[in-house]
Amino acid sequence: MNQPEQMYNYHTWANQTILGRIKELPPSVLNQEVNSSFPTLAHALNHIYVVDKTWYLVLTGVDMREALQTCMPLNENILDSVDEYIHLFAQLSDQYNKWFQSQDDLGQTILLDNPYAGIRQTRLSEIVLQVVNHGTYHRGNISTMLRQLGHASVMNDYALFWYQEPAKV
Template sequence: MTNYPVEMFKYQTWANQTILGRIKELPSSVLSQEVNSSFPTIAHALSHIYAVDMMWYLVLTGTAMPEAFQQSIPLNMSILDSVDEYANIFAQLSEQYNEWLHNQSDLEQTILLDNPFAGIHLTRLSEIMLQVANHGTYHRGNISTMLRQLGYASTMNDYSLFWYQVPAEAI
Protein backbone atom coordinates (compact mmCIF):
# COMPACT_ATOMS: atom_id res chain seq x y z
CA MET A 1 0.00 0.00 0.00
CA THR A 2 1.32 3.44 -0.93
CA ASN A 3 2.18 5.78 1.91
CA TYR A 4 1.07 9.07 0.32
CA PRO A 5 2.89 11.49 2.64
CA VAL A 6 6.14 9.61 1.91
CA GLU A 7 5.30 9.53 -1.81
CA MET A 8 4.65 13.28 -1.78
CA PHE A 9 8.02 13.85 -0.14
CA LYS A 10 9.66 11.76 -2.87
CA TYR A 11 7.87 13.99 -5.36
CA GLN A 12 9.09 17.09 -3.51
CA THR A 13 12.68 15.87 -3.75
CA TRP A 14 12.34 14.99 -7.44
CA ALA A 15 10.62 18.30 -8.31
CA ASN A 16 13.29 20.34 -6.51
CA GLN A 17 16.01 18.45 -8.40
CA THR A 18 14.12 18.98 -11.66
CA ILE A 19 13.76 22.76 -11.30
CA LEU A 20 17.34 23.10 -10.06
CA GLY A 21 18.52 21.07 -13.05
CA ARG A 22 16.72 23.46 -15.37
CA ILE A 23 18.19 26.52 -13.68
CA LYS A 24 21.65 24.94 -13.91
CA GLU A 25 21.27 24.80 -17.72
CA LEU A 26 20.86 28.59 -17.85
CA PRO A 27 23.45 31.36 -17.43
CA SER A 28 24.58 31.53 -13.79
CA SER A 29 23.36 35.14 -13.60
CA VAL A 30 19.72 33.95 -13.77
CA LEU A 31 19.93 33.02 -10.08
CA SER A 32 20.48 36.61 -8.97
CA GLN A 33 18.75 38.52 -11.75
CA GLU A 34 16.06 40.81 -10.31
CA VAL A 35 12.45 40.08 -11.24
CA ASN A 36 9.24 41.89 -10.38
CA SER A 37 7.57 38.87 -8.80
CA SER A 38 6.82 37.16 -5.50
CA PHE A 39 10.54 37.16 -4.70
CA PRO A 40 13.19 39.61 -5.91
CA THR A 41 15.32 36.81 -7.38
CA ILE A 42 15.15 33.08 -8.01
CA ALA A 43 17.82 32.66 -5.33
CA HIS A 44 15.50 34.30 -2.80
CA ALA A 45 12.72 31.88 -3.77
CA LEU A 46 15.02 28.87 -3.41
CA SER A 47 16.28 30.10 -0.03
CA HIS A 48 12.68 30.50 1.12
CA ILE A 49 11.71 26.96 0.07
CA TYR A 50 14.78 25.58 1.83
CA ALA A 51 14.21 27.60 5.01
CA VAL A 52 10.60 26.48 5.32
CA ASP A 53 11.51 22.85 4.56
CA MET A 54 14.14 23.06 7.31
CA MET A 55 11.67 24.65 9.73
CA TRP A 56 9.23 21.78 9.23
CA TYR A 57 12.04 19.25 9.59
CA LEU A 58 12.96 20.80 12.91
CA VAL A 59 9.32 20.61 14.02
CA LEU A 60 9.08 16.97 12.95
CA THR A 61 12.22 16.14 14.92
CA GLY A 62 10.95 17.71 18.13
CA THR A 63 11.76 21.42 18.02
CA ALA A 64 8.90 23.67 19.12
CA MET A 65 7.51 25.60 16.17
CA PRO A 66 8.42 29.10 17.51
CA GLU A 67 12.04 27.95 17.97
CA ALA A 68 12.10 26.19 14.58
CA PHE A 69 10.76 29.35 12.96
CA GLN A 70 13.46 31.49 14.62
CA GLN A 71 16.17 29.06 13.51
CA SER A 72 14.94 29.16 9.91
CA ILE A 73 14.86 32.97 9.57
CA PRO A 74 18.63 33.22 8.85
CA LEU A 75 18.27 30.47 6.23
CA ASN A 76 15.52 32.46 4.51
CA MET A 77 17.83 35.48 4.38
CA SER A 78 20.89 33.49 3.24
CA ILE A 79 21.29 33.84 -0.51
CA LEU A 80 23.68 31.34 -2.04
CA ASP A 81 25.94 32.03 -5.01
CA SER A 82 25.32 29.01 -7.21
CA VAL A 83 22.75 26.44 -8.23
CA ASP A 84 25.18 23.73 -7.11
CA GLU A 85 25.13 25.15 -3.58
CA TYR A 86 21.33 25.05 -3.59
CA ALA A 87 21.36 21.52 -5.01
CA ASN A 88 23.72 20.44 -2.21
CA ILE A 89 21.70 21.89 0.67
CA PHE A 90 18.43 20.51 -0.74
CA ALA A 91 20.04 17.07 -1.17
CA GLN A 92 21.39 17.10 2.39
CA LEU A 93 18.02 18.08 3.81
CA SER A 94 16.30 15.43 1.72
CA GLU A 95 18.64 12.83 3.21
CA GLN A 96 17.75 14.05 6.71
CA TYR A 97 14.03 13.80 5.93
CA ASN A 98 14.49 10.32 4.44
CA GLU A 99 16.33 9.13 7.53
CA TRP A 100 13.59 10.58 9.74
CA LEU A 101 10.88 8.97 7.61
CA HIS A 102 12.67 5.61 7.72
CA ASN A 103 12.53 5.72 11.53
CA GLN A 104 8.83 6.63 11.78
CA SER A 105 6.38 3.90 12.62
CA ASP A 106 3.28 6.10 12.74
CA LEU A 107 2.91 9.16 10.51
CA GLU A 108 -0.65 9.50 11.79
CA GLN A 109 0.71 10.43 15.21
CA THR A 110 -0.42 13.89 16.29
CA ILE A 111 1.64 16.75 17.64
CA LEU A 112 0.66 20.13 19.00
CA LEU A 113 1.85 23.07 16.91
CA ASP A 114 2.22 26.47 18.50
CA ASN A 115 2.34 28.54 15.32
CA PRO A 116 3.54 32.07 16.16
CA PHE A 117 1.19 33.47 13.49
CA ALA A 118 -1.88 31.26 13.74
CA GLY A 119 -1.94 29.82 17.27
CA ILE A 120 -2.28 26.31 18.63
CA HIS A 121 -3.22 23.42 16.34
CA LEU A 122 -3.19 19.64 16.70
CA THR A 123 -1.90 18.04 13.49
CA ARG A 124 -0.66 14.72 12.21
CA LEU A 125 2.92 14.17 11.08
CA SER A 126 1.50 13.07 7.72
CA GLU A 127 -0.20 16.45 7.32
CA ILE A 128 3.11 18.22 7.88
CA MET A 129 4.70 16.08 5.17
CA LEU A 130 1.89 17.06 2.79
CA GLN A 131 2.37 20.73 3.76
CA VAL A 132 6.08 20.51 2.91
CA ALA A 133 5.27 19.17 -0.57
CA ASN A 134 2.44 21.64 -1.13
CA HIS A 135 4.57 24.63 -0.10
CA GLY A 136 7.39 23.55 -2.41
CA THR A 137 4.98 23.09 -5.32
CA TYR A 138 3.56 26.57 -4.82
CA HIS A 139 6.96 28.24 -4.87
CA ARG A 140 8.36 26.17 -7.73
CA GLY A 141 5.42 27.65 -9.63
CA ASN A 142 6.70 31.10 -8.66
CA ILE A 143 10.14 30.13 -9.95
CA SER A 144 8.66 28.93 -13.25
CA THR A 145 6.93 32.28 -13.66
CA MET A 146 10.13 34.12 -12.79
CA LEU A 147 12.06 32.14 -15.39
CA ARG A 148 9.49 33.09 -18.03
CA GLN A 149 9.72 36.75 -17.01
CA LEU A 150 13.47 36.50 -17.53
CA GLY A 151 12.93 35.11 -21.03
CA TYR A 152 13.58 31.42 -20.33
CA ALA A 153 11.36 28.38 -20.48
CA SER A 154 10.86 26.50 -17.25
CA THR A 155 10.50 22.75 -17.02
CA MET A 156 7.55 20.58 -16.17
CA ASN A 157 7.70 19.34 -12.61
CA ASP A 158 4.08 18.35 -12.03
CA TYR A 159 3.21 15.42 -9.83
CA SER A 160 1.71 13.63 -12.83
CA LEU A 161 5.11 13.69 -14.59
CA PHE A 162 6.71 12.32 -11.43
CA TRP A 163 4.47 9.22 -11.79
CA TYR A 164 6.26 8.37 -15.03
CA GLN A 165 9.73 8.60 -13.52
CA VAL A 166 9.31 5.14 -11.97
CA PRO A 167 9.95 2.39 -14.55
CA ALA A 168 6.86 0.28 -15.26
CA GLU A 169 8.70 -2.91 -14.29
CA ALA A 170 9.18 -1.53 -10.76
CA ILE A 171 5.41 -1.23 -10.24
Protein backbone atom coordinates (compact mmCIF):
# COMPACT_ATOMS: atom_id res chain seq x y z
CA MET A 1 0.00 0.00 0.00
CA ASN A 2 1.37 3.43 -0.91
CA GLN A 3 1.61 6.38 1.49
CA PRO A 4 -1.28 8.46 0.04
CA GLU A 5 -3.57 5.43 0.22
CA GLN A 6 -2.43 4.74 3.80
CA MET A 7 -3.18 8.36 4.69
CA TYR A 8 -6.62 8.06 3.10
CA ASN A 9 -7.24 4.93 5.20
CA TYR A 10 -6.33 7.03 8.24
CA HIS A 11 -8.81 9.69 7.11
CA THR A 12 -11.56 7.07 6.84
CA TRP A 13 -10.69 5.64 10.26
CA ALA A 14 -10.60 9.10 11.87
CA ASN A 15 -13.99 10.00 10.36
CA GLN A 16 -15.45 6.72 11.65
CA THR A 17 -13.89 7.37 15.06
CA ILE A 18 -15.37 10.85 15.46
CA LEU A 19 -18.73 9.70 14.08
CA GLY A 20 -18.69 6.82 16.56
CA ARG A 21 -18.13 9.27 19.39
CA ILE A 22 -20.99 11.50 18.26
CA LYS A 23 -23.22 8.42 17.97
CA GLU A 24 -22.62 7.71 21.68
CA LEU A 25 -24.15 11.08 22.58
CA PRO A 26 -27.82 12.07 22.63
CA PRO A 27 -29.12 12.42 19.04
CA SER A 28 -29.95 16.10 19.62
CA VAL A 29 -26.22 16.94 19.90
CA LEU A 30 -25.83 16.56 16.13
CA ASN A 31 -28.00 19.60 15.44
CA GLN A 32 -27.43 21.58 18.63
CA GLU A 33 -26.37 25.15 17.87
CA VAL A 34 -22.84 26.17 18.89
CA ASN A 35 -20.87 29.37 18.38
CA SER A 36 -18.01 27.99 16.30
CA SER A 37 -16.74 27.59 12.74
CA PHE A 38 -19.97 25.77 11.86
CA PRO A 39 -23.39 26.26 13.45
CA THR A 40 -23.78 22.54 14.26
CA LEU A 41 -21.84 19.30 14.20
CA ALA A 42 -24.03 18.22 11.28
CA HIS A 43 -22.89 21.24 9.26
CA ALA A 44 -19.24 20.42 9.96
CA LEU A 45 -19.67 16.76 9.00
CA ASN A 46 -21.56 17.76 5.89
CA HIS A 47 -18.77 20.13 4.90
CA ILE A 48 -16.13 17.41 5.20
CA TYR A 49 -18.29 15.10 3.09
CA VAL A 50 -18.97 17.70 0.37
CA VAL A 51 -15.29 18.57 0.02
CA ASP A 52 -14.29 14.88 0.00
CA LYS A 53 -16.89 14.24 -2.72
CA THR A 54 -15.69 17.23 -4.77
CA TRP A 55 -12.08 16.03 -4.69
CA TYR A 56 -13.18 12.48 -5.50
CA LEU A 57 -14.83 13.77 -8.67
CA VAL A 58 -11.65 15.66 -9.57
CA LEU A 59 -9.57 12.52 -9.03
CA THR A 60 -11.88 10.61 -11.37
CA GLY A 61 -11.36 13.15 -14.16
CA VAL A 62 -14.11 15.71 -13.61
CA ASP A 63 -13.01 19.33 -14.10
CA MET A 64 -12.84 21.07 -10.70
CA ARG A 65 -15.33 23.77 -11.68
CA GLU A 66 -17.82 21.08 -12.74
CA ALA A 67 -17.13 19.06 -9.57
CA LEU A 68 -17.84 22.14 -7.46
CA GLN A 69 -21.08 22.83 -9.35
CA THR A 70 -22.13 19.23 -8.80
CA CYS A 71 -21.31 19.18 -5.10
CA MET A 72 -22.15 22.70 -3.92
CA PRO A 73 -25.90 21.95 -3.67
CA LEU A 74 -25.00 19.16 -1.20
CA ASN A 75 -24.00 21.89 1.27
CA GLU A 76 -27.71 22.41 1.91
CA ASN A 77 -28.34 18.70 2.52
CA ILE A 78 -27.84 18.64 6.29
CA LEU A 79 -28.75 15.17 7.55
CA ASP A 80 -30.75 14.40 10.69
CA SER A 81 -28.86 11.46 12.13
CA VAL A 82 -25.33 10.27 12.75
CA ASP A 83 -26.24 6.95 11.12
CA GLU A 84 -26.97 8.79 7.87
CA TYR A 85 -23.52 10.41 7.99
CA ILE A 86 -21.90 7.08 8.81
CA HIS A 87 -23.58 5.57 5.74
CA LEU A 88 -22.70 8.52 3.49
CA PHE A 89 -19.03 8.51 4.51
CA ALA A 90 -18.83 4.71 4.13
CA GLN A 91 -20.20 4.89 0.58
CA LEU A 92 -17.70 7.58 -0.40
CA SER A 93 -14.85 5.66 1.22
CA ASP A 94 -15.79 2.63 -0.89
CA GLN A 95 -15.66 4.82 -4.02
CA TYR A 96 -12.22 6.13 -3.06
CA ASN A 97 -10.95 2.61 -2.35
CA LYS A 98 -12.13 1.42 -5.79
CA TRP A 99 -10.41 4.43 -7.32
CA PHE A 100 -7.16 3.56 -5.52
CA GLN A 101 -7.36 0.01 -6.91
CA SER A 102 -7.55 1.42 -10.44
CA GLN A 103 -4.47 3.65 -10.04
CA ASP A 104 -1.00 2.67 -11.12
CA ASP A 105 0.70 6.05 -10.71
CA LEU A 106 -0.35 8.49 -7.99
CA GLY A 107 2.58 10.66 -9.12
CA GLN A 108 0.66 11.37 -12.31
CA THR A 109 -0.19 15.05 -12.71
CA ILE A 110 -3.38 16.68 -13.88
CA LEU A 111 -4.05 20.28 -14.79
CA LEU A 112 -6.08 21.54 -11.85
CA ASP A 113 -8.16 24.64 -12.53
CA ASN A 114 -9.07 25.69 -9.01
CA PRO A 115 -11.39 28.72 -9.18
CA TYR A 116 -10.23 29.79 -5.71
CA ALA A 117 -6.50 29.49 -6.27
CA GLY A 118 -5.69 29.25 -9.97
CA ILE A 119 -4.32 26.73 -12.43
CA ARG A 120 -1.46 24.35 -11.64
CA GLN A 121 -0.14 20.91 -12.43
CA THR A 122 -1.08 18.78 -9.43
CA ARG A 123 -0.14 15.21 -8.60
CA LEU A 124 -2.97 12.83 -7.75
CA SER A 125 -1.13 12.06 -4.51
CA GLU A 126 -1.25 15.75 -3.56
CA ILE A 127 -5.01 15.77 -3.97
CA VAL A 128 -5.35 12.73 -1.71
CA LEU A 129 -3.21 14.44 0.93
CA GLN A 130 -5.36 17.57 0.58
CA VAL A 131 -8.45 15.47 1.35
CA VAL A 132 -6.79 14.00 4.44
CA ASN A 133 -5.44 17.33 5.67
CA HIS A 134 -8.78 19.07 5.19
CA GLY A 135 -10.57 16.35 7.12
CA THR A 136 -8.04 16.53 9.96
CA TYR A 137 -8.51 20.28 10.22
CA HIS A 138 -12.29 20.02 10.47
CA ARG A 139 -12.28 17.05 12.84
CA GLY A 140 -10.36 19.43 15.10
CA ASN A 141 -13.26 21.87 14.73
CA ILE A 142 -15.66 19.09 15.64
CA SER A 143 -13.62 18.20 18.74
CA THR A 144 -13.76 21.82 19.87
CA MET A 145 -17.48 21.99 19.18
CA LEU A 146 -18.07 18.84 21.23
CA ARG A 147 -16.22 20.41 24.16
CA GLN A 148 -18.25 23.62 23.81
CA LEU A 149 -21.39 21.47 23.97
CA GLY A 150 -20.15 19.88 27.21
CA HIS A 151 -18.93 16.56 25.79
CA ALA A 152 -15.51 15.00 25.50
CA SER A 153 -14.18 14.29 22.04
CA VAL A 154 -12.14 11.25 21.09
CA MET A 155 -8.52 10.90 20.05
CA ASN A 156 -8.19 10.39 16.32
CA ASP A 157 -4.54 11.23 15.70
CA TYR A 158 -2.58 9.48 12.98
CA ALA A 159 -0.24 8.03 15.62
CA LEU A 160 -3.18 6.27 17.27
CA PHE A 161 -4.25 4.93 13.88
CA TRP A 162 -0.90 3.13 13.65
CA TYR A 163 -1.93 1.00 16.61
CA GLN A 164 -5.44 0.35 15.37
CA GLU A 165 -4.24 -1.34 12.22
CA PRO A 166 -3.19 -4.99 12.38
CA ALA A 167 0.57 -5.35 12.23
CA LYS A 168 1.84 -6.22 8.77
CA VAL A 169 4.36 -9.07 9.04
